Amino acid sequence: MIRLEGVHKAFGSNRVLRGVDLEIAKGTSMVIIGGSGTGKSVLLKSVLGLVRHDSGTITLDGQDVTTAERDAFLARFGMLFQGGALFDSLPVWQNVAFRLLRGSLKRPKAEAREIAIEKLRRVGLKPDVADLYPAELSGGMQKRVGLARAIAAEPEIIFFDEPTTGLDPIMSGVINALIREIVTEMGATAMTITHDMTSVRAIADNVAMLHGGVIQWAGPVAQMDASGDPHLDQFIHGRAEGPIEAVR
Amino acid sequence: MNPVLAPLAAIGRSTLALLAAIGSVAIYAAQTLSHLFRPPYYPREFLTALMTIGYFSLPVVGLTALFTGGALALQIYSGGARFNAEAVVPQIVAIGMVRELGPVLVGLMIAARVTSSVAAEIATMKVTEQIDALVTLSTHPMKYLTLPRVMAGLLVVPVLVGVGDVIGIMGGYLVGTERLGFNAATYLTNTVDFLEARDVASSLAKGAAFGFIATLMGCYYGMRSDRGAQGVGAATKSSVVAAAVMILAANYLLTELFF
Numbered sequence: 478m479i480r481l482e483g484v485h486k487a488f489g490s491n492r493v494l495r496g497v498d499l500e501i502a503k504g505t506s507m508v509i510i511g512g513s514g515t516g517k518s519v520l521l522k523s524v525l526g527l528v529r530h531d532s533g534t535i536t537l538d539g540q541d542v543t544t545a546e547r548d549a550f551l552a553r554f555g556m557l558f559q560g561g562a563l564f565d566s567l568p569v570w571q572n573v574a575f576r577l578l579r580g581s582l583k584r585p586k587a588e589a590r591e592i593a594i595e596k597l598r599r600v601g602l603k604p605d606v607a608d609l610y611p612a613e614l615s616g617g618m619q620k621r622v623g624l625a626r627a628i629a630a631e632p633e634i635i636f637f638d639e640p641t642t643g644l645d646p647i648m649s650g651v652i653n654a655l656i657r658e659i660v661t662e663m664g665a666t667a668m669t670i671t672h673d674m675t676s677v678r679a680i681a682d683n684v685a686m687l688h689g690g691v692i693q694w695a696g697p698v699a700q701m702d703a704s705g706d707p708h709l710d711q712f713i714h715g716r717a718e719g720p721i722e723a724v725r
Numbered sequence: 726m727n728p729v730l731a732p733l734a735a736i737g738r739s740t741l742a743l744l745a746a747i748g749s750v751a752i753y754a755a756q757t758l759s760h761l762f763r764p765p766y767y768p769r770e771f772l773t774a775l776m777t778i779g780y781f782s783l784p785v786v787g788l789t790a791l792f793t794g795g796a797l798a799l800q801i802y803s804g805g806a807r808f809n810a811e812a813v814v815p816q817i818v819a820i821g822m823v824r825e826l827g828p829v830l831v832g833l834m835i836a837a838r839v840t841s842s843v844a845a846e847i848a849t850m851k852v853t854e855q856i857d858a859l860v861t862l863s864t865h866p867m868k869y870l871t872l873p874r875v876m877a878g879l880l881v882v883p884v885l886v887g888v889g890d891v892i893g894i895m896g897g898y899l900v901g902t903e904r905l906g907f908n909a910a911t912y913l914t915n916t917v918d919f920l921e922a923r924d925v926a927s928s929l930a931k932g933a934a935f936g937f938i939a940t941l942m943g944c945y946y947g948m949r950s951d952r953g954a955q956g957v958g959a960a961t962k963s964s965v966v967a968a969a970v971m972i973l974a975a976n977y978l979l980t981e982l983f984f
């Protein structure tokens with residue numbers, strides 16, 4: 478269980494998070510939606526401790542994330558970064574198997590490679606990309622390699638920052654199904670950021686909308702359409718008119 | 726502000742900024758070294774760094790030393806002629822290369838070649854979130870990126886300096902024997918007899934210090950890079966400038982210390 482209480486984060490005068498309260502139960506899939514630049518990526522990074530929040534508490538299973546033993550804490554997580562963040566000095570398979578080649582999860586090279594190729598297959602990539610370098614892949618392929626890397630060590634908790642952005646509709650479908658499968662079959666806890674409403678419906682158990690630095694609405698995905706919240710309605714239907722001002 | 730005090734305030738500000746920078750570099754250096762005693766270690770990264778910093782720097786080090794040794798021989802010969810001291814060419818070339826020019830030139834070449842590439846690489850990793858990704862993959866960036874490079878610099882740059890010293894002396898020897906009419910055997914005996922163990926030791930110690938400074942500054946500025954391509958450019962520039970200045974300052978201090 479991940480719990481955020483009154484989380485604040487500002488960059489200089491830019492107050493991004495202004496008291497975020499959110500709960501993600503173990504083994505469920507939470508999808509975060511919200512306008513561009515509202516702080517969704519910052520929120521994920523705060524949970525991981527990549528960004529230090531200014532005030533409020535973030536706990537994982539009751540333990541404060543800022544005081545948790547770092548190695549043990551991070552070993553439970555996998556993260557897909559919005560930009561992929563692949564290591565461009567390493568070939569694709571070593572990116573995917575990064576965790577399996579060093580540290581406590583270290584295993585023989587051949588075995589790590591096999592796992593990497595299997596994970597690549599699950600994100601719709603053929604074995605022959607394994608020996609290419611990230612710079613030789615298209616944007617969507619890089620994203621999927623990042624996804625394969627996030628799930629490679631089969632972590633308990635996985636964060637996906639815009640997993641389907643830049644993918645074609647069919648591939649998006651494959652990835653949505655994969656994320657759903659990881660949650661239902663492997664019992665993982667997932668937190669996904671997406672702008673794609675099809676993905677939201679395919680992936681989410683619960684949905685939370687971040688707006689103005691706070692959680693504007695949160696609830697089960699089934700109640701999303703009947704929420705009665707004008708902000709959420711505007712977002713779901715992609716309307717230019719509504720309470721959320723679109724700067725033009 | 727008062728026009729008389731304004732320049733003073735500016736001096737004060739930049740002095741404080743300089744002190745703060747020195748402090749944070751020192752802290753960074755101490756943190757880096759503390760990982761020397763805390764596993765895990767990344768030997769592959771270390772070996773790669775040895776190759777890129779050491780082996781691939783050999784050509785540039787060799788060429789720099791060769792030409793400098795040759796030029797030094799010419800200068801000493803013509804300068805020495807003014808007080809009938811042409812005969813000391815082998816000794817002065819040896820002293821000049823080993824004590825001073827070898828380490829300094831190699832250090833500056835390493836700052837140009839290694840510091841810049843380390844800073845640009847790490848800064849790019851920083852702005853593309855690769856450093857964050859490392860952290861989420863339970864890998865400490867300092868252990869994985871900084872320590873291997875700094876240790877490689879510390880260990881391999883003295884070797885480069887040694888090579889540079891020898892090649893520089895060879896440059897002087899070639900010019901001395903081919904152009905200035907020195908007897909080959911006498912030139913070599915004069916060189917070898919004249920050099921003391923302390924000269925060589927100071928040369929290698931300087932190499933170690935400069936290697937440490939060059940790689941540390943590359944990592945330090947890379948890790949602190951701002952976002953975007955501009956951030957990478959600024960980090961690279963600052964790292965090379967800082968490394969070069971610190972190498973020259975350290976050279977003075979070490980010379981005081983040794984002689």
Ligand SMILES: Nc1ncnc2c1ncn2[C@@H]1O[C@H](COP(=O)(O)OP(=O)(O)OP(=O)(O)O)[C@@H](O)[C@H]1O
Nearest residue numbers: 488491493511512513514515516517518519520559
């Ligand atoms: N390291 C940083 N330094 C300064 N400001 C930052 C930093 N990271 C994020 N911000 C600011 O925080 C705000 C939220 O950024 P964030 O990346 O979380 O947006 P987002 O909701 O993920 O948007 P998008 O949907 O476009 O990815 C932005 O205004 C951004 O400028």
Ligand SMILES: [Mg+2]
Nearest residue numbers: 517518559638
């Ligand atoms: Mg984002």
